[in-house]
Amino acid sequence: MILCTGESLIDMVPDDGCFRPLAGGAVYNTTVALGRLGVPTAYFWPISRDPFGEQLLRPLVEAAVDIDLCPRTDRPTTLAFVTLTGGEARYSFYDEGSAGRMLATDDLPALPADISALFAGGISLVPDPCGAAVEALITREAARLPVMLDPNIRPFFIQDEAAYRARLSRLIPQADIVKLSGDDLEWLHPEKSHEDAARHVLDQGPRVVLQTGGSAGARAYWAGETVFAPSVRTEVADTIGAGDTFNAGVLASLMQQGMLKKSALGELTTDHLNKALTLGAQAAAVTVSRHGANPPWAHEMTVETHG
Structure with a gap:
């Protein structure tokens, strides 16, 4: 079972001059997408008792x-007001003081025996105390569990850039798979090309660095030759949740x-990575074809996604 830990929030999406509340958050979206694809999945993040x-x-x-690990709290749910420019979400x-933001290291649970992998990232890595809590969980479990990290960097959310960069420099070497968008790579290493930046991240210790680029497709950098998978052509409604579904x-x-x-x-091979990138691209294409973070169910996919 894959355990996902990181933010859940409400995306307030523009709708005819108003805002429509939609469930979201980078790690939350990945969690829902995994469940819909038929993958045994658990979630760990505080959930408010408010209507959101x-x-x-x-x-x-x-x-x-599986939401058994999710503590309930009276603190409010995080809200993210979305603006769309040319289909791109900002x-x-x-x-401040939200349910997830206030997660502390002391709140970390012992993990059930059936947890076999860990996925983490998103804005939950940025502020404390929740950032320190997620880092502590990864540090505690990385020696025995495979870890996939997607920092999903949002520069305007980062108040202490030095502290955040330091956290990433500690977490990236502990991760087995790191996913970074082109924007993420440019923020991390603005002086480098995307490929050079991805390979620099790879040199820090992960087995695989995945680079996504929307319509430009996805690449996997690893010990072998770079693996590329093209994006799936579709009519784009918006890009909310695309990278999360790819994950x-x-x-x-x-x-x-x-x-x-x-x-x-x-023991990964080119074939393993090509299949993974291809399924990620196919799943993301379904999400971008409809409004909001609405990932596909297994029956909507063109290939079998669970054993």
Whole structure:
């Protein structure tokens, strides 16, 4: 079972001059997408008892995600007001004192025995105390569990850039798979090309660095030759949740192939990575074809996604 830990929030999406509340958050979106693809998935993140918290729980339950580790709290749900420019999403966050923001290291649970991999990232890595808590969880579990990290960097959310860069410099070497968009790579290493930046991240210790580029497709940098998978052509409604769904497709494929294990990641081949990138691209294409972070169910995919 894959454990996802990181932010859940409400995306306030423009709708005819108003805002429509939609369940979202980078790690939350990946969690729901994994569940919908038929992958055994658990979620760990505080959920508010406010009405938005109830809205967040429903898609998790519908996707058969295990929410037993999610503590309930009276703190408010994080809100992210979305503006769309040419179909691209930009965000303004309302996060002070929120349910997720206040997660502390002391709140970390012992993990059930059936947890076999960890996915983390998003804006939950930025502020404390929740950033320190996520870092502590990864540090505690990375020696025994494969870790996929997607920092999903939002520069306007970062108040202490030096501290955040330091956190990433500690986390990246502990991760087995790191996913970075072109924008992420430019922020991390503005003086380098995307490929050089990705290879610099790879040199820090991960087995695989995934680079996504929307319509430009996705690449996997690893010990072998770079693997490329083109994007799937589709009519784009918006890009909300696209990268998050891509992550779920990659993880689902690796689990299906029996490669989402510490012992197996050293045996990855071009074929394994090509299948993972392809499923990630196919899943993301469904999400961008409809409004909001609405990832596909297994029956909507053109290939089998679970064993």
